[in-house]
Amino acid sequence: MDHNNEPHLCEYLIEYTTDQLNEMDRLRYERHLASCESCKQDVRELQEAWEVMPYTLDLVDPPADLKSQVMNEIFSEPKQEFRPFSKNRANRQTFWFYSISTAVVLSIIIGTIWNYQLTVERQQILQSQMEQIVHPSRIEKLFPLSAQTNTTSAYAYGIACIVKQGDYSELVVYVYNVENNQGEEAYQVWLLNNSERTNAGTFQVGEDGIGVLTYRMDEQATFDDIGITLEPDSNGNTPRGKKMFGYTG
Amino acid sequence: MQNRSDVELMRLVQQRQREALEVLYDRYVRQVYSFALRSAGNEASAREVVQLVFTRLWTTGASYDPHKGKFTSWLLTITRHITIDIIRRERRQIVSMHLSEEHWNQIPDTKQDTPEDALVHKSESERIRSAFRYLSDPQRHLVELLYWQGYTLSEIAESCNQPLGTIKSRLYQTLRVLRQYLLVAKEE
Numbered sequence A: 001m002d003h004n005n006e007p008h009l010c011e012y013l014i015e016y017t018t019d020q021l022n023e024m025d026r027l028r029y030e031r032h033l034a035s036c037e038s039c040k041q042d043v044r045e046l047q048e049a050w051e052v053m054p055y056t057l058d059l060v061d062p063p064a065d066l067k068s069q070v071m072n073e074i075f076s077e078p079k080q081e082f083r084p085f086s087k088n089r090a091n092r093q094t095f096w097f098y099s100i101s102t103a104v105v106l107s108i109i110i111g112t113i114w115n116y117q118l119t120v121e122r123q124q125i126l127q128s129q130m131e132q133i134v135h136p137s138r139i140e141k142l143f144p145l146s147a148q149t150n151t152t153s154a155y156a157y158g159i160a161c162i163v164k165q166g167d168y169s170e171l172v173v174y175v176y177n178v179e180n181n182q183g184e185e186a187y188q189v190w191l192l193n194n195s196e197r198t199n200a201g202t203f204q205v206g207e208d209g210i211g212v213l214t215y216r217m218d219e220q221a222t223f224d225d226i227g228i229t230l231e232p233d234s235n236g237n238t239p240r241g242k243k244m245f246g247y248t249g
Numbered sequence B: 001m002q003n004r005s006d007v008e009l010m011r012l013v014q015q016r017q018r019e020a021l022e023v024l025y026d027r028y029v030r031q032v033y034s035f036a037l038r039s040a041g042n043e044a045s046a047r048e049v050v051q052l053v054f055t056r057l058w059t060t061g062a063s064y065d066p067h068k069g070k071f072t073s074w075l076l077t078i079t080r081h082i083t084i085d086i087i088r089r090e091r092r093q094i095v096s097m098h099l100s101e102e103h104w105n106q107i108p109d110t111k112q113d114t115p116e117d118a119l120v121h122k123s124e125s126e127r128i129r130s131a132f133r134y135l136s137d138p139q140r141h142l143v144e145l146l147y148w149q150g151y152t153l154s155e156i157a158e159s160c161n162q163p164l165g166t167i168k169s170r171l172y173q174t175l176r177v178l179r180q181y182l183l184v185a186k187e188e
Helices: A006-017 A023-033 A037-050 A066-075 A089-115 A122-133 B006-014 B017-042 B043-061 B071-090 B101-105 B126-134 B137-148 B153-160 B164-188
Strands: A139-147 A159-164 A170-176 A186-192 A198-202 A210-219 A225-231 A244-246
Touching: A006 A037, A006 B164, A023 A037, A023 B006, A037 B164, A066 B043, A122 A225, A139 A170, A139 A225, A170 A186, A170 A198, A170 A225, A170 B137, A198 A210, B006 B017, B006 B043, B006 B071, B017 B043, B017 B071, B043 B071, B126 B164, B137 B153, B137 B164, B153 B164
Parallel strands: none
Antiparallel strands: A139 A159, A139 A244, A159 A170, A170 A210, A186 A198, A186 A225, A225 A244
8 A cells, every 4th residue: 555645644644553543543544653663663663662661660469368369260161051062952952042142242341342442352351351241260261363354354363262161062153244145145164174074053143243153062072273265055065155254373 | 590681581481381471471471460450440451461462472472473572562552452352342432522612722833841840750660651741642542542452543633523634643743742851851
C-alpha cells in the first residue's frame, strides 16, 4: 500500500502507540506502516517512551495465599460439569443442548469484540473469550486458524480447540469476519492425521460473518492438522471447494 | 526447572507442564500484582488480574513470539489489557478527572529543564524515574489517566472539553519529552 494514497492513516499514530485502535484499524495502520517511513520512526520512538511506564512501579509482594488460589482455580475441575455424551437419547439431547448453548454464547461474546477498544492480538482475544466459556483445565489443545488470503477476507480469522467433556473430547471451531455462504454452500471442517482426512462436519456463516461448529471427537481420535473449505453443499465426504482456513502451527 | 529461560518455560506450559507455570508465576507475580495494584488501586482487583493473567498463560502459551520482544514486555502488555478491562468494567462513569481547561493549557510544548540538572541515579529504574521528573504535572496526569487508569483519548478529550486532536498532540509532546530525557539519562 502506498503511503501517499492513504495519508490520513498517519493520524492513527497516537491511537496505535497507545493501543486504542480497534482490530481492523490496527491492521490497516500496520499495513500503512510498512510504507510510511515517517510513521514507522515515530511509532518506534514513541513506543520507547510508552513502554517504560511499568518500570516506574514500586514492586509489592502479593498476598501469600494468592498462588494457591490461582493454581487451584486453573487446575481444579470446574464445579459445573458437562454431562458425558452417551447413546442414551436423553443424554444425546443434553449433549446437543450444551453444544448449541455453547455456540450461541460464543457468538454473542464474539459479537462484542467490535466494542473492545484495547488492541490485543487477535488470537489472544479469541482465546480469552474461549476461557470465559470453557474452563481452562478442560482445554486440551488450541489451534489458531489463519485465513487463506487469496480466498478469504484479509480480516478473517478463527480458532479451534479440543475441550475435555467428561470421558470424551469435543472440538469447538469458530471463525470470524467470514463471508456468509450462499444458497446450498457450507463451510466444512476437515481433520488430518498422517494425511488421513476425517470429515468433522459443516457450519453456516450468516451476515454477521461468524461461524461456529462443535464436533464430538471419538475416544481414540487424534489429528495433527485442521482445515476448513467452502463446499457447494453440506453432503460431501471429500473436499471439493476452496480451502478457506488452515492451522497456523 | 528453575534455571529454564522464559521461552523454554512457555514451551513447557504449552505441553501442559504445571511446574513450568508455577516457575513463571514465582518469577513474575510481583510485577503482575504490582502493576495491577498500581492501576486498579485495590487488592481484590489486583488478585483477579493475577488470576486471569496466569490463566491466560496456561491457555494461550502459543501466543508468545520471542521474535517480537521480551517476555516481560509481552506479559505486562497482557496484564495491562486485563487490568484495564476490569477497571473499565467497574467504572460506570467518569468521576475523577480533575483537569480544567486552564490546567491543560499549562502543558508545555517544550522541555522544562536541562537534563544535566538531575539524573544522578544510574540504575535502570532510577533512570526512568528521573526522566519522569521532567514532565509537568498535567503531562504526568495525562499519562496517569491514559496508561494507568485506562481512559481513552476520546474520553479524556470529552471530559476536558478539548478537541481530540489537541489531546493527541499533547500526548505526542509528552512522550517526546520523556524519550528525550530517557536518551540523555542513558548516555550518562
